[in-house]
Amino acid sequence: MTDICYPNRHNLLSVEQALLEIRKAIEAVTEQELIALPQALDRILADSVVSPMDIPPQRTAAMDGYAFAAGDTAAGQQAKLQVIGTSWAGKPFLELHVPGQCVRIFTGAVVPSFADSVIAQEQVEMNGDTVSLPLDWQPYKNIRAAGSDVKQHEELITAPKKLTARDLSLLAAAGVEKISVKRKLKIGFFSTGDELVPLGEPLAAGQIHDSNRYLLAGLLSDPNHTVSNLGIVVDDQFKLEQTFKSAAQQHDVIISTGGASVGDADFVKQTLEKCGQVNFWKLAIKPGKPLAFGKIGDCWFFGLPGNPVAVLVTYEKFVKPGLEQLAGAPATQALRLRVRCDSALKKSPGRQEYQRGILCQSANGELVVRLAGQQDSHQLKVASQSNCFIVLDADSIGIDAGETVTVEPFSAVL
Numbered sequence: 001m002t003d004i005c006y007p008n009r010h011n012l013l014s015v016e017q018a019l020l021e022i023r024k025a026i027e028a029v030t031e032q033e034l035i036a037l038p039q040a041l042d043r044i045l046a047d048s049v050v051s052p053m054d055i056p057p058q059r060t061a062a063m064d065g066y067a068f069a070a071g072d073t074a075a076g077q078q079a080k081l082q083v084i085g086t087s088w089a090g091k092p093f094l095e096l097h098v099p100g101q102c103v104r105i106f107t108g109a110v111v112p113s114f115a116d117s118v119i120a121q122e123q124v125e126m127n128g129d130t131v132s133l134p135l136d137w138q139p140y141k142n143i144r145a146a147g148s149d150v151k152q153h154e155e156l157i158t159a160p161k162k163l164t165a166r167d168l169s170l171l172a173a174a175g176v177e178k179i180s181v182k183r184k185l186k187i188g189f190f191s192t193g194d195e196l197v198p199l200g201e202p203l204a205a206g207q208i209h210d211s212n213r214y215l216l217a218g219l220l221s222d223p224n225h226t227v228s229n230l231g232i233v234v235d236d237q238f239k240l241e242q243t244f245k246s247a248a249q250q251h252d253v254i255i256s257t258g259g260a261s262v263g264d265a266d267f268v269k270q271t272l273e274k275c276g277q278v279n280f281w282k283l284a285i286k287p288g289k290p291l292a293f294g295k296i297g298d299c300w301f302f303g304l305p306g307n308p309v310a311v312l313v314t315y316e317k318f319v320k321p322g323l324e325q326l327a328g329a330p331a332t333q334a335l336r337l338r339v340r341c342d343s344a345l346k347k348s349p350g351r352q353e354y355q356r357g358i359l360c361q362s363a364n365g366e367l368v369v370r371l372a373g374q375q376d377s378h379q380l381k382v383a384s385q386s387n388c389f390i391v392l393d394a395d396s397i398g399i400d401a402g403e404t405v406t407v408e409p410f411s412a413v414l
């Protein structure tokens with residue numbers, strides 16, 4: 001076991017300290033793969049990309065109108081210009097012109113070489129093949145210079161970055177067809193518990209459906225993961241040991257739920273100790289106190305608690321940052337907002353709490369949160385109805401209705 005101090009009076013590691021330990025321990029995978037752009041959404045860019053070209057590649061019109069040379073017309077005069085052709089988007093006008101002539105042009109069309117100005121069609125008067133400019137026409141307007149978005153050889157996207165739809169359109173604009181991304185993580189997960197029954201089988205007395213694997217399958221769904229659902233393992237140390245060892249050989253990360261506490265049927269921590277190393281166990285967080293983090297051979301291990309809401313909280317707070325770090329993604333941070341809470345919140349000092357809340361926005365934009373319901377860690381319906389965590393610091397003793405609290409909306413990260 002590594003040497004970590006447990007500063008909490010209950011011998012529990014704080015949330016911040018645990019996160020720090022995870023970040024210190026895990027190093028990003030180094031292997032990369034070359035993939036085509038349509039497969040790249042949400043993948044982690046491994047090598048920065050430099051633009052092979054100017055964007056836009058040529059001077060183009062910013063609006064529909066008429067392209068002309070400002071020098072052909074004295075400012076402050078109501079000039080008349082003869083329209084000698086059209087520059088369409090994709091079909092430039094290539095013919096020569098003489099002073100006093102102009103070209104009909106549309107947004108995105110190449111500006112003919114003689115022209116340095118485009119005037120919007122609403123601003124001119126048409127008469128046959130002649131347009132009249134207004135007295136207040138302005139030179140050099142409505143033209144996008146070549147490279148005005150990106151210059152050739154300029155860095156388009158700096159690695160590492162989780163690629164967004166905006167990034168993909170930028171890469172496509174530059175004609176980049178393939179990019180290097182970090183390889184996917186191989187992640188295996190399973191549930192432990194004699195009481196668990198998979199969906200589709202009848203429940204005998206004392207049995208419950210295994211809901212955690214559905215929660216984890218959803219939380220782990222990410223194009224950077226190759227996920228294997230390893231089923232249910234009974235509360236038997238030998239079986240657990242076999243599963244740990246074989247799963248560790250085939251995955252970068254394994255995640256278990258249940259059996260992480262100190263009951264007579266809780267074997268996760270001691271099995272982890274036997275097969276590998278325990279970096280930490282037992283955190284000052286609610287829900288989710290028993291969480292074993294360690295390693296078996298080259299495989300990282302997260303032993304999450306059994307209660308489904310504790311799985312949700314510990315996944316978001318510890319597993320997700322750990323997976324991001326291993327995948328080589330830049331670290332993200334949950335968006336935190338300070339908002340008024342319309343519910344009184346009960347809390348005993350000692351552990352940081354993640355209560356399930358419902359965050360609403362009024363018509364004038366004011367954010368208000370309320371408790372989603374009761375806060376026991378088996379209460380999945382309340383979790384299902386919630387849309388945020390209400391975060392209460394370890395030493396908080398709760399709040400009265402109307403006080404300001406910190407909330408973390410689900411899925412909003414910076």
Ligand code: AMP
Pocket residue numbers: 191192193195196208209210211212213257258259260261263266305306307308
């Ligand atoms: P444990 O950590 O194994 O003591 O489990 C704590 C609580 O979570 C018990 O009430 C278990 O029945 C419940 N639990 C454990 N695993 C699951 C699971 N996969 N799905 C739903 N509930 C579970």
Ligand code: MG
Pocket residue numbers: 192193194235258259265306
């Ligand atoms: Mg159990």
